[in-house]
Amino acid sequence: MGELSKKIGEHGERVVRSFLDIIGWSGAQEGESLTCSEPDKHQRKKGTVRNTHGIDLFYSSKSQLQDYTLDNVIISVKYTSNAYPVNPRTIFKAHIKDLAQTVECFMCSELRADNNESYEMTGINSACDTGVLFWLTNDKSSDQDVISKVSSVQLDSELEFGAIHVVDNSKASFIYDSISYAKNRYKDSKVYFHYAFGSSNYNDPDIKKYGSILPVEYLTSNILPFRLVNNDSGKVKFCISCSENFSEESISRLISLASDVSLEFTTDFVFLFPDYDPLDHESIVKKAIRLLQEKSNNVEISVFSYENDFRGLINER
Template sequence: MGELSKKIGEHGERVVLKFVEKLGWTSPSDGESLICNKSLKHQRTKDTPRTTHGIDLFYSYKSQLEDFTVNNLLISVKYTSNPYPTPPNSKFKQHLKDIAETVECFARSDLRNETNKEYESFGIRRSSDTGVLFWLSSDRESEQDIVSKVSSVILDKELEFSNIQIIDNARASFIYNSISSVERIFSESDIKFHYAFSSSNYTDQNISKFGSVLPVEYLTSPILPMRIIDQNNDKQKFCISSIESYNESAMKRLLNFASDISQDFSNEFVFLFTKYDEEQNGASVKKCIRTLGEKSSNIKVFVHSSVNDFRGLINE
């Protein structure tokens, strides 16, 4: 049983490694170990103080959404061949506690200090430490959206962390399908992630408007904004992939959003929904475009369905 568990764990880490590379998180370090600074608080067995925390994958990058900030990502992989447990609360709290304690000790670690120093030449003034928990199952028949099932779980008050992102099967599939579908449909174009501008990232002159690294903040967003750049003439299309199935309300909302923020670089919009059928929904799309009034004559709209499966990454 122990050997089987080890193989399943290694399989999961390979899947997640390929997944994060698709996000532009290239060459993350693996097998990092931290000294535990709260050995009694973090002990797993009574009277056995904890000495270390393991990090499955570690990745850092200069934030494009916050001025002068480096993002340090501590990635934990929990992968099982079994269905998600019913109910999932107990196992979820166990996984969350493990990564939260790792993030807590990372704040005082040599790894954090060394990583932050590497970015000093970029004018970095602060760092943001985020735990990323991949809780995935290879069982295709089990409940896939497990995060919604644990959203009301009461967490241990002693846990200390600023931000943890939870990625379950449903979320991993949405992100993977979004990127893979755009790459397939626009195979002769470069695909970049669009970086939103706000009051948090307008003074850093080295911040880009788009790039190959997915911001960690986008992991749990209901939409994924991308730019599709023609390799021959650099012409851009603005793409938004939605976690929703196609409906008129969502289409109108995304049309207005796209037309408002893309005026300076594109009038061609691509929308992806988890379910979309041209025969059934095509007339509805045209109706939504007409609601833009005069703007509708100056834009081009393409709508597609996103389909695929992140589990296939193990075979790539």
């Protein structure tokens, strides 16, 4: 039983490492061990002390959403061959507790100090330590969206951490399918993540407007923004993939967002939904385009399903 559990765990880490490569998080360190700074507080069993915390994967890069900030990402991989439990709250709380305690000890660890020091000459003056829980199952018939079932869970008040992002089958599929669809449909273009600009990343001159690394904040977003840059002409399309089902409200909201964000560099928009069907939805899209073109001329809009099957072969604008 222990051998099988180890095999499943190793398989899960390979799956997550491949996923990290897709989102630009290449070179993540694995198998790091931290000295526990709170051996009594972090004990697993009553009456025993905890000496160490294991980190499945550790990734670090300059933030593109926060000025002069280093993102340190502590990754926990929980992978199972079974379906998600019907009531996942207890297991979820245990997973979060374990990761939160690891993040707490990471904040005063040599690993953090050494890693931050390696960025000292880059202008970075602060670090953000974030936990990411990949809670995935190999069971394809399993309820894919487990996050919605645990969103109201009350965590232990003694836990100390800044932020933890949870990626389940549904969220991982959304990110993977969106990136794969964009790359397969637009083979003549480079697919980059678009980095939103605001008051938090306005002053740092080294922050880019787009790039190949997915910001950690995007992991649990319901939308993913891309720039599709043609290899020959350099022409740019602005693409937004949305995990919500298509509706008149959702397409209108995304068109408004896209026009606000991207009219300075393109008027060519692409929107992706999981369930877009031109037979049912094309008239809604045409209405939204007409309303936008009353404000802006020469706007091009395409809408597709990133989960398309053969029925999407006639997928139109």
